[in-house]
Amino acid sequence: MVHVFGLWGRLLDIDLSSGKVAEMRINPMTYRMFIGGRGLAAYILWRELGRKWRDVDPLGPENILTVLTGPLTGYYPGIKISVSGKSPQSGGVVGSTVSSHIAYAIKACGYDGLVIRGASRDPVYIYVKDGDVEVRDASKLWGLGGMDLIKALRSELGKDTPSLYIGPAGENLVRTAAVMARWFHAAGYGGYGAVMGSKKLKAIVVDGSGPLPPVASMDEFTKLRCSVIDNVVGRATFRKWGTTSAIWGVGHDTSSEPIRNWQEEWHNREEFNHVLIEWRYWVKNPWADWGCPLACMKVSKVRIGGVTYLSDGPDYEMGAYLGSNLGVFEVDKMIALSAMADDLGLCGIQTGNVMGFAVELYERGVLTREDVGYELRWGDFEGLKRLMEDITYRRGIGRVLAEGTYRAAVAIARMKGVDPSEVLKYAVQVKGIGIGAHGIRSRKDYPQPIAYAASVQGGDHTSVAGLPANSEESESWSAFLDSAVVCSFTSVDEDTMIKYVNAVTGWTLTKEELYSVVGPRILTLQRVMLLLGGPDVRWDPRLHDENPPRFYEPLPSGPYTGGFVPREEVRKNLEEYYKQLGWDEYGIPTEETVRKLGLYDLADVVKDIRKELGVS
Amino acid sequence: MFCLHFYGNLAHSIGRTICLDTEKCVNIYLLVEELLRSKNEPISVDELLITTADGKQVAHESTTCDLSEVRVMRLVRGG
Ligand code: SF4
Numbered sequence: 001m002v003h004v005f006g007l008w009g010r011l012l013d014i015d016l017s018s019g020k021v022a023e024m025r026i027n028p029m030t031y032r033m034f035i036g037g038r039g040l041a042a043y044i045l046w047r048e049l050g051r052k053w054r055d056v057d058p059l060g061p062e063n064i065l066t067v068l069t070g071p072l073t074g075y076y077p078g079i080k081i082s083v084s085g086k087s088p089q090s091g092g093v094v095g096s097t098v099s100s101h102i103a104y105a106i107k108a109c110g111y112d113g114l115v116i117r118g119a120s121r122d123p124v125y126i127y128v129k130d131g132d133v134e135v136r137d138a139s140k141l142w143g144l145g146g147m148d149l150i151k152a153l154r155s156e157l158g159k160d161t162p163s164l165y166i167g168p169a170g171e172n173l174v175r176t177a178a179v180m181a182r183w184f185h186a187a188g189y190g191g192y193g194a195v196m197g198s199k200k201l202k203a204i205v206v207d208g209s210g211p212l213p214p215v216a217s218m219d220e221f222t223k224l225r226c227s228v229i230d231n232v233v234g235r236a237t238f239r240k241w242g243t244t245s246a247i248w249g250v251g252h253d254t255s256s257e258p259i260r261n262w263q264e265e266w267h268n269r270e271e272f273n274h275v276l277i278e279w280r281y282w283v284k285n286p287w288a289d290w291g292c293p294l295a296c297m298k299v300s301k302v303r304i305g306g307v308t309y310l311s312d313g314p315d316y317e318m319g320a321y322l323g324s325n326l327g328v329f330e331v332d333k334m335i336a337l338s339a340m341a342d343d344l345g346l347c348g349i350q351t352g353n354v355m356g357f358a359v360e361l362y363e364r365g366v367l368t369r370e371d372v373g374y375e376l377r378w379g380d381f382e383g384l385k386r387l388m389e390d391i392t393y394r395r396g397i398g399r400v401l402a403e404g405t406y407r408a409a410v411a412i413a414r415m416k417g418v419d420p421s422e423v424l425k426y427a428v429q430v431k432g433i434g435i436g437a438h439g440i441r442s443r444k445d446y447p448q449p450i451a452y453a454a455s456v457q458g459g460d461h462t463s464v465a466g467l468p469a470n471s472e473e474s475e476s477w478s479a480f481l482d483s484a485v486v487c488s489f490t491s492v493d494e495d496t497m498i499k500y501v502n503a504v505t506g507w508t509l510t511k512e513e514l515y516s517v518v519g520p521r522i523l524t525l526q527r528v529m530l531l532l533g534g535p536d537v538r539w540d541p542r543l544h545d546e547n548p549p550r551f552y553e554p555l556p557s558g559p560y561t562g563g564f565v566p567r568e569e570v571r572k573n574l575e576e577y578y579k580q581l582g583w584d585e586y587g588i589p590t591e592e593t594v595r596k597l598g599l600y601d602l603a604d605v606v607k608d609i610r611k612e613l614g615v616s
Numbered sequence: 617m618f619c620l621h622f623y624g625n626l627a628h629s630i631g632r633t634i635c636l637d638t639e640k641c642v643n644i645y646l647l648v649e650e651l652l653r654s655k656n657e658p659i660s661v662d663e664l665l666i667t668t669a670d671g672k673q674v675a676h677e678s679t680t681c682d683l684s685e686v687r688v689m690r691l692v693r694g695g
Contacts, residue, residue: 243695253658
């Protein structure tokens with residue numbers, strides 16, 4: 001029975017502790033309120049874990065991993081899947097997305113997603129074939145890197161089947177581990193690779209052959225789909241370069257690329273550019289994710305010291321975080337580090353962030369050779385490879401760094417007997433999440449001064465806060481795209497996007513409703529869970545709705561030398577942003593707002609948060 | 617009079633609203649491109665989303681005679 005057009009209204013609910021598989025029904029009104037994907041994940045997590053949120057260990061069996069599609073999955077050009085749960089990085093909920101054909105396959109099985117709870121004692125993988133679900137033994141797959149795992153699954157299943165999986169990093173509960181797909185794709189923000197590892201879940205494999213649920217208006221849908229494809233196909237520059245060109249564009253032109261742990265944000269290294277990558281290393285261009293006419297992906301291949309490394313683009317974030325942020329300006333070595341991170345199942349952003357942090361600490365003498373066991377130097381390929389492996393396998397200093405930048409900073413301060421602020425001042429993160437590779441100091445890139453400080457996903461560059469709160473500059477827009485579950489690179493203007501959702505679902509969503517109710521509802525729920533946090537992290541908005549100290553240091557080089565963001569401006573914009581979302585001056589949603597948004601059971605919770613912070 | 621409303625960091629660099637007296641019908645994308653160049657903004661028009669006041673993308677052939685105002689913001693955020 002169709003509950004709502006474009007969706008099936010049911011999820012697979014799999015308990016890995018008991019092996020029990022059930023069906024979770026989602027009623028049409030819930031979809032209308034939270035859309036799907038990221039919004040629905042926040043709703044399910046609050047409903048199932050809300051009252052004990054603070055005590056839920058993200059790496060314990062009580063955490064829930066959600067893998068959800070949205071109403072536009074399968075209908076909108078391009079493909080993404082939303083991965084979520086209680087984040088082992090922020091203690092809140094991060095809607096992490098990754099391009100994967102599995103999204104389409106899940107819908108073709110007659111479900112809108114998977115809710116995975118409990119934990120298996122032994123390694124397993126979940127295999128869904130249309131309506132049938134099996135939890136299969138994965139002991140032979142445990143320990144494999146991405147490339148070998150995909151080969152092993154192919155030989156076991158007899159064909160390539162869409163999958164999400166973890167590498168050794170996830171198995172070892174590294175908090176910067178990603179949920180991986182198709183060799184190079186990662187749902188990195190949030191640290192859900194470690195959540196899969198904690199459940200002893202190596203992979204989720206889905207083979208769906210059924211139809212998609214019907215759409216509400218086939219004529220309107222067809223018309224819109226054609227117009228979006230026409231629009232997207234016209235983006236020739238993006239198709240040619242993907243995001244790879246930004247390693248020059250963001251580093252040189254907008255001066256907002258992390259360089260040596262954000263000590264600078266500008267470079268003029270002509271050897272570190274996309275044209276060179278195209279000439280020397282691209283072996284496949286373009287390459288597309290399922291159903292995507294934009295086809296922004298590429299495949300690179302390099303050979304260093306007798307080892308062959310395969311990577312995508314690399315996309316800009318990998319290029320920046322595993323290149324310039326580590327002082328690596330040789331593109332072949334940057335590609336090799338990206339390939340390693342992918343194969344080990346690490347998020348390139350979070351891992352590059354913590355590695356850059358470690359190298360700076362070493363440079364400053366905070367970490368010593370005795371602490372690390374070898375030298376850490378900018379651009380030292382062999383040393384950086386070793387450090388990445390040490391993080392993955394939690395060896396030596398890697399055990400500390402595997403906790404991610406924020407927790408590592410606190411642990412190193414304890415180790416050294418200094419005040420945490422002495423180490424945290426080099427940590428370029430917000431609320432446990434390393435900042436994406438787009439700085440705010442030059443003001444020439446897209447993130448506004450409050451982009452990360454106010455984001456409900458911390459340093460996530462794909463979900464930045466911005467003013468005005470009723471425009472595409474706002475985090476509501478990202479929440480909408482992540483909940484409809486589309487690739488932001490193929491998204492178009494808000495008018496068309498909203499019409500598209502309505503054509504598929506039969507809803508009557510308006511722009512006003514999106515920005516004043518639906519977007520703020522998702523953000524408010526995520527905000528409350530972030531402020532609750534726990535068990536090992538608590539965020540006080542007066543202290544933690546803040547940029548990393550480094551962002552208040554003036555830019556030392558490039559065309560925007562001296563650029564920085566004044567703290568007073570950040571405070572002023574934060575207050576304005578809170579006001580526009582119906583939150584109080586501390587950024588705590590008001591009781592009136594949560595009621596207005598239909599989040600009635602949050603009324604007491606926000607009252608308690610205010611009381612605890614002494615601001616009631 | 618033709619007005620451009622800038623959003624986000626573009627508003628910080630260029631100003632929230634710029635209104636121009638355009639005697640001839642000028643292609644809106646070319647106008648924006650020229651404006652960005654004159655302000656030394658390191659962004660190309662391909663990276664922008666130009667919409668009408670109610671959020672519809674402006675057609676590539678539209679001119680300042682077809683519309684009286686547009687909103688200009690970044691299309692690609694991230695990557
Ligand atoms: S635009 Fe690029 S990242 Fe997005 S779905 Fe298409 S190929 Fe994948």
